[in-house]
Amino acid sequence: MTHPGFEAQLDAYLDGELAPVDARELEAHLAQCPECARFRQERLELRAAIKARVPAFQASDALRERVQTALRGASRARAPSRFGAPVVWRSLALAASLAVVALGSWRLALRRGAGERLADAVLTSHIRSLMPGHLTDVPSSDQHTVKPWFNGKLDFSPPVFDFAGRGYPLIGGRLDYVGGRSVAALVYGRRQHLINVLLWPTGRGPTVAPATETRQGYHLLRWTTPAYVYWVVSDLGLAELQDFAQLVQQADSAASGPAAAHGLR
Amino acid sequence: MESSELARFEAVVLPHLDAAYTLARYLTRNEHDAEDVVQDASLRALKYFDGFRGEEGTSARAWLLAIVRNTAFSSRRRQRPDEGMLEFDEAQHSGAVADEHPEAALLRGAAKESLGRALDRLAPEFREVIVLRELEGLSYKEISDVAGVPVGTVMSRLSRARTRLQQALRDEEEGGP
Numbered sequence: 128m129t130h131p132g133f134e135a136q137l138d139a140y141l142d143g144e145l146a147p148v149d150a151r152e153l154e155a156h157l158a159q160c161p162e163c164a165r166f167r168q169e170r171l172e173l174r175a176a177i178k179a180r181v182p183a184f185q186a187s188d189a190l191r192e193r194v195q196t197a198l199r200g201a202s203r204a205r206a207p208s209r210f211g212a213p214v215v216w217r218s219l220a221l222a223a224s225l226a227v228v229a230l231g232s233w234r235l236a237l238r239r240g241a242g243e244r245l246a247d248a249v250l251t252s253h254i255r256s257l258m259p260g261h262l263t264d265v266p267s268s269d270q271h272t273v274k275p276w277f278n279g280k281l282d283f284s285p286p287v288f289d290f291a292g293r294g295y296p297l298i299g300g301r302l303d304y305v306g307g308r309s310v311a312a313l314v315y316g317r318r319q320h321l322i323n324v325l326l327w328p329t330g331r332g333p334t335v336a337p338a339t340e341t342r343q344g345y346h347l348l349r350w351t352t353p354a355y356v357y358w359v360v361s362d363l364g365l366a367e368l369q370d371f372a373q374l375v376q377q378a379d380s381a382a383s384g385p386a387a388a389h390g391l392r
Numbered sequence: 393m394e395s396s397e398l399a400r401f402e403a404v405v406l407p408h409l410d411a412a413y414t415l416a417r418y419l420t421r422n423e424h425d426a427e428d429v430v431q432d433a434s435l436r437a438l439k440y441f442d443g444f445r446g447e448e449g450t451s452a453r454a455w456l457l458a459i460v461r462n463t464a465f466s467s468r469r470r471q472r473p474d475e476g477m478l479e480f481d482e483a484q485h486s487g488a489v490a491d492e493h494p495e496a497a498l499l500r501g502a503a504k505e506s507l508g509r510a511l512d513r514l515a516p517e518f519r520e521v522i523v524l525r526e527l528e529g530l531s532y533k534e535i536s537d538v539a540g541v542p543v544g545t546v547m548s549r550l551s552r553a554r555t556r557l558q559q560a561l562r563d564e565e566e567g568g569p
Contacts, residue, residue, distance in 0.1 A: 135551035142525065144532045144547070173558045174526070180507050183527045186413040190427050194409065194434045195402070201435050202398045255540065264544040280544075302544045304536060309543070 133163060141170055149279040248305045249349075250342055252312065253323045253360040256301070262321070263299030263314055273300040277311055283328045285311035285355075288378040295322070295371050315371070322361040322371060329356045337372060339365065348372045352379055401441050405434065408453045411528050412460045418523045419464040421512050433463040454534040461520060461538055510560030518553035525550055 133156075139145045140153050157164050186194075256262050265276040274287040280302055289297040298314040298321070305325055313324040335351040346368050348359040357379075359372050412433060416426035437444075437459050444455050511519060517539075524530045524538060535550075536543045 134555065135548050138551040138554060139532070139547050142532070142550075169558055170554065173554060173561060176507055176561055177522075177526045177557070181511060181527065184410065184414045184417050184426075186409040186430065190413065190430060191406070191409060193427070194406075194431055197431055197435055198398065198402065198438055201438055202395070261541065261545065264542065264548075301542055303542050304533070 134166065137163065137167060138170065141167070141174075146279040245306045246340065246342065246347055246349075249323075249325055249347060249358045249360055250345055252303050252305055252325060253345065256303075256312065256314070256323055257321065262301070264301035266299035268297050268299075270297060273297065273313070276300060277302075281309055281311055283311075285313070285326055286379055286382050287313060288375065288382075290315065290371070290374050290378075293374055295374065317361075317363050317367060317371070320361055320363040322359060322363060322368070324375060325358040325360070326355045328354060337369070337376075339369070341365075350376065352376075352383070354383060355379070397441075398438075401438055404452045405437055405441075405456055408456045409434075411453055412456055414527055415457055415460050415520070415523055416464055418511070418519055418527075419461065419516060420467075425467070429460060429464045429467060432467070433460040436463060451534065453528070454530060454538055457524065457528065457530070458538040458540075465516070506564065507557065507561055510557055514553055514556060518549055518556065521546060521550045522553050522557070 136145065136149065136153060137157075140150055145153065157167060265273055267273050267276075268289065268291065270287040270289045274284065277285055277300065285300075287297070287300065291297065295315045295317055298316050300314065301312045303310050303312040303325065305327075308327060310325050310327040313326075315322040315324065329351050337348050337350040340347050345360055345362050346365050348357075348368060350357050350372070357372075357375065359368065359375065361368050361371075363371070409430065412430050413426060416429040416433070417423065420426045420429055433456070437456055440459070444452070511522060514522070520539060521535055524535045530538065532543050532546045532550075535546045539546065541549075
């Protein structure tokens with residue numbers, strides 16, 4: 128057997144999806160570990176076998192005609208499109224697959240404006256994370272495990288704190304994709320509630336004080352520090368969530384030095 | 393909708409009909425269901441075409457495949473449950489693959505199973521990542537968009553799915569003629 132956790136890394140490497148820094152580390156390991164080198168060879172053989180024996184199909188002419196006929200019929204029957212605005216297609220795709228949140232996401236998808244879309248994306252990320260198996264990529268209450276896990280997976284190293292002493296234990300972290308970029312997602316608990324903290328670097332400079340909004344029963348808080356854009360989302364009561372957000376802000380500004388400690392109340 | 397709009401839609405989407413059919417075929421595992429899914433998905437795509445136009449940096453191929461995927465999954469829910477296949481459960485399926493998994497045991501028992509059949513027997517969430525990567529050539533990020541899961545999940549699912557297929561391949565060779 129290969130080393131635990133190594134297989135997915137090696138697959139990503141063979142797929143050309145590993146960050147260069149991780150790839151170099153992995154190549155160094157491959158050079159001195161016969162077992163992993165053998166695993167690599169097996170994967171290459173599997174790939175060849177799939178290529179040789181698992182066919183891609185072609186749509187028949189009959190199917191092409193059928194589709195074109197249906198499209199013509201539908202486009203004649205339709206009045207000019209009601210969907211005039213840019214739509215977040217990922218939300219649409221998700222809505223089609225998830226009956227539970229379908230209605231909400233439809234409405235979400237039809238809203239306009241970049242800020243709106245970002246809030247939608249953050250909320251979608253939160254709801255998706257609540258589905259079985261989607262909460263964390265690195266489940267750990269240890270900030271010194273979660274933080275290094277992000278190394279090489281993001282183009283920044285997110286600050287990670289544990290607030291177990293204040294009643295908000297760290298549950299883990301995961302990668303997510305929001306607003307057209309990879310972001311860090313940190314998950315905290317409060318009794319039975321889950322809190323997602325999403326953050327990514329900002330180039331904007333000045334600190335923006337927290338803003339709050341409520342959608343579909345979830346509260347969303349966002350603010351900007353000199354270094355990061357922060358979003359916090361949960362079904363936790365607003366007062367407690369604001370309390371939590373303040374802990375994050377204090378920890379972040381303490382970590383980034385006194386120069387950054389402003390804009391807090 | 394104006395006919396020039398339809399023509400534009402056809403020019404953008406129809407080149408990917410083979411890819412759409414291939415994905416539908418592996419998700420439904422049936423020629424007729426796959427054709428129905430492709431037709432339904434094309435109509436849905438036409439309806440959402442304005443939305444696609446608004447997004448930059450998204451390939452038409454990945455966009456169409458996302459719709460095909462969701463159409464196939466919602467039609468699967470309406471039809472009979474998949475025979476002989478375990479319900480997908482990320483937690484259960486996340487176990488170290490080296491463990492003697494019920495599914496692995498099943499595969500081991502059915503030696504000489506062909507690779508294609510092994511693929512058909514994978515839970516759809518595993519099957520789709522293999523098809524999207526190996527047959528459709530999508531990047532992890534595109535697969536993440538299509539399947540609606542984070543890139544990290546794509547990476548781990550793909551790896552587990554490959555390990556299962558590899559096991560099937562091994563059994564096949566051992567029990568081969």
